[in-house]
Amino acid sequence: MLDLLLDPSFAASIPRFVTPILLAALGGALCERAGVFNIALEGFLLMGAFAAVLGSYFSGSPYVGALAAMLAGMALGLVFAEFNLRRGGDSIVVSIAINLLAAGLTTFLLRAIFDVTGAFSDAGIVGFGPVRLPLIEDIPFVGQILSGQSALFYVALLCVPLMHVFLARHRLGLRIRAAGENAEALRAGGVEPRRVQLVALLACGALCGLGGAQLSIANVNLFVENMSAGRGWIAVVAVLLTRGRPWPLFFIALLFGAVDSLSFRVQGLGLAQQFTDMMPYLATLIVLVALSWWRARRARGETR
Amino acid sequence: MRVELNGITVRFGPVTAVDDVSLGIEPGEIHALVGENGAGKSTLMNLLFGLVRPAAGTVVLDGVERRWSSPQDAIASGLGMVHQHFMLQDTMTVLENIVLCAEPVGRFGFVDFAAARRRLDAIAAEHGIAVDLTREVGRLSVSQRQTVEILKVLYREAELVILDEPTAVLTPQEKDRLFDTLRNFRAAGKSIVIITHKLDEVMEIADRVSVMRAGRLVRSSLLDETSRQEIARGIVGGELPEARTRKAQAAGDVVLSVRDATIARRGRPVGPVSFDLRAGEIVGIAGVSGNGQSELVRGLTGLDPLLSGGISLCGQSVETLDVAARRAHGMSYIPEDRQRMGLALGASVSENANAGRDDRSAFTTGPFLRHGAMMRFARAIIEDYRIRVAGPSAAASTMSGGNKQKLVVGRELTRNTAVVVAENPTWGVDIGAIDFIHGELMRMRDSGHAILLISTELDEVIALSDRILVMYDGAISGEVSGGEANREDVGALMMSRGKAA
Amino acid sequence: MMETGALNLRNVLPWLWTVLWIASIVLALLLFVGAPVGEALSGFWQGAFGGRRHAYLMATLSRSALIVGMAISVMLSFRAGLFNIGGEGQLVAGGLAAGLIAILLPGPPLVVLAAAIAGAMLAGAAWALLAGVLQLYMGVPLLVGSLLLNYPIRYIGSYLVAHPFRDVPSGMVQSYLVPQATWFAYFPGTRLDIGILFTLTATAFALVYSYGTLHGYHTRLNGLSADFARTVGLPVRRLTLQTLAISGAIAGLVGAIAVFGIHHRYIDGMLVQPLYAWTGIIAVLLVGMVPWAVPISGFFFAAVQTGAAGMERAAGVPKEIALVIQAVIILFVASRVSGALSSRAGRGDGDA
Incomplete structure (x- = not known):
């Protein structure tokens, strides 16, 4: 087992799994901090994955694909805002509807545009290639993890400190936190919280879109029905666990991504695929239980 | 300007x-x-x-x-x-x-x-x-x-x-x-x-x-x-209701006794708190909000567990019992927050009035409800407590603040328990309802019930209480007897861990 | 009189707009795929309610049996304020248990059938209770816990029919057939199995339970305000677990209906891919958790799905449009029918 963890090729595969979860979770974190209970990350991711393939296929550029993915995510963010913020629909109901909408639209468009069911792969889909970082790639072990990943991985990595500083020191960051903590106070201060929440939703859509792009045009060069496969939900859990704080979020995403990667890896060791497929969800549950147990213990300690 | x-x-x-x-x-x-x-x-x-x-x-x-x-x-x-x-x-x-x-x-x-x-x-x-x-x-x-x-x-x-x-x-x-x-x-x-x-x-x-x-x-x-x-x-819009006069009455047996109770809260726990409550008296707990009153109430009613200490209700120790068991032993509770705790706003007046009733057989047959009996019960409360509402099947959310509060008070007082815990019972209601609720609490006291009145409204505590305990910083900072004369003493106790006046 | 008339108009107008919005979105999708609109619409109607000797209507009813069943299961949880979105897992647990018991248990067919249905209900209840225990004793919010539990049971089922109980000669990932004597009979002259009778029974139970029992009254109070329920001394934890068990048992029953009425075995993905559980959830949300309207809403969504299949046959519109239509309906209706859910769901109950 230890051999496996220290195997550089295993370690190098972790970022592929971390990136979509991290990007989606960062988006979800913005919503969480802004007081929008967005559990439609699964749908956002899926839509992004499809739009990325669409953009890349028709333009021949992964960057256009990523842009299309961001736009698609933002479009869903706009839908969320329209029905939750403006029309006052319940956020859980809206989330469930958006998850279904994404599942429906992607399969529908898959047939309507490409005339295939299940999956679409084509040489015309151009994916992100590995980005080699000079100097860093020469560092043993670490270099193999940090270098040679997709551009989206570096974007995700950069987003963590950026979001931390943004929330702590930026005007909009301050207002996002206020919208989530005490929206009424923000309104009394003269800033309409729903506007701030709309911005958070759009940014969340863009980030999730990028996460989807990582799934479809960086990890592989194809789109499969329902290819987000629960990662959006894992991102939701990561957000809830960390209450949307960027750094803890990063480490949780790293953990979930590593388990995801590990489950892929141990398939080669003769364990039935069904059991390895289960691992990310069981790991998520275990982390949930462990963290709440730890928090309860700490809360007891505090009062003593 | x-x-x-x-x-x-x-x-x-x-x-x-x-x-x-x-x-x-x-x-x-x-x-x-x-x-x-x-x-x-x-x-x-x-x-x-x-x-x-x-x-x-x-x-x-x-x-x-x-x-x-x-x-x-x-x-x-x-x-x-x-x-x-x-x-x-x-x-x-x-x-x-x-x-x-x-x-x-x-x-x-x-x-x-x-x-x-x-x-x-x-x-x-x-x-x-x-x-x-x-x-x-x-x-x-x-x-x-x-x-x-x-x-x-x-x-x-x-x-x-x-x-x-x-x-x-x-x-x-x-x-x-x-x-x-x-x-x-x-x-x-x-x-x-x-x-x-x-x-x-x-x-x-x-x-x-x-x-x-x-x-x-x-x-x-x-x-x-x-x-x-x-x-x-x-x-x-007229003359003020005249000041309430308290009937002189000797307090009876101890019905609620709290000994060294501590309850958890963020930071330091509340307590230890000790006091007795006797039949036929109103004991007021005064203090600026946030000095441990709400934790104490949650500990008394069983909503939160005690960290240590004991509570005895009508001679039986109840600190390990849950809310339902304490209610059954003779405790009623008028919560401060009628919107969330006192009522289920989405439910009807009748459904709210019948919640937490002890005499289950009076409105059920086996597992089934008897809607007629529930309606009658609700109608009785509406009349007795002069609640202005369309009827027992109207949603609780359609009532004004004062009438909502009267419904909560009515439901709890109708249970006729030895002890009533009333937490800011007149918060945010109109003068008419305040006067009515004060009258009902006083009537309960006169008929031999024990009332624990927790209120941040100093006027209310002074007007109603036989004795006043003051809470400061999670503990009882002192006790004074009721009546207007002691207002200054209460005020002083509200901001220091002072010695009893 | 005048006044009520004006009021009615004011109430109806927003609904008219809603219908118009939904219709124009569907129309836009049809135009996008270049389908002949007239044929598509008649295909939809035929697919949902028509067919030779109403064969398609029977298909709609057969699908309703599952969707309404899941909706009833979800409704009981939601009304109690329990955001149990793990119906899928409970359904799979039930279907799996039903199939395996029927294959493994020897005995007279009726006994086997009864045991399998009971086993399915127990399995569903157990899976739901697991989510409840995770929430109450381990601090995992029900919303998240119940959802995450969907995945392991799905893979367990997949493993069991891919390896130990696989019907290898069939070449598919599926179990052996259950004994033919245990299959649900068809209503005479139709291809509609009697599974729908079980759903109707469950529905009747749920209506009586919701409107007429003390337990239903108490769980509803808990659903409207958990703080209130605690304050008046209702046994909140016990109510939670009992409600989840009932919910899960009904979902398990639906799994058994699918096995004995439709597939006659457990096929990998047969309960997951058609999104029965999610359709059940949105059927409940569509009518704001009002019990008597839930079966109607469930039938409606079943008709949308079979109608979409009809549209595909008649006009070449991908039948996946059904999902889009459902989502759009929920989006537009969700903002009108207020389901007071999220105020307390998701964040856990802070009990931990």
């Missing part, structure tokens, strides 16, 4: 909250706006501040008619408001709270906290008020939070300051300090509006007083030209 409100009318759906009110506010004057709950005072000020929009009427500032599209406009024109429920972000620092929505920004929209600090240092020097800017607001005391709110207003260079019930959460001594600050503002030429329902304060600090009732302006005049009685009559 001179402000004129002309013919203001505000409607919420079919309800007219403010009806054709005209009012002037002069610079360098402290203007008291009084009236009972629901009279429209807060709505009128929210309108002036841009939080609600008028159906008719105009706002004129220094001779120029203004229309706000949001509070931001009002703030930009020099208005500032300290709301009754503080508009603060608990997890943010004092500094972040003060600059929020008025942030000095540098490059890329990042906040220039250093510039904000410099301005606040200047303000602190000028007005002599200061708070540690790096503290998290959630860890401040109530009066410190109010100071933060006032700093927010000053930071925005407000010329007109509106304070909505600013003294409700303060001890008498903290109130004095606040009034000093307000006089300081008056001297600096600012206009101040203070919304209140406490006549003593009006007489103490106001230059001009306006009285509202049922959405209308009853009178507006200089304080010198009116009298306390005249204002009081204006508030209630």
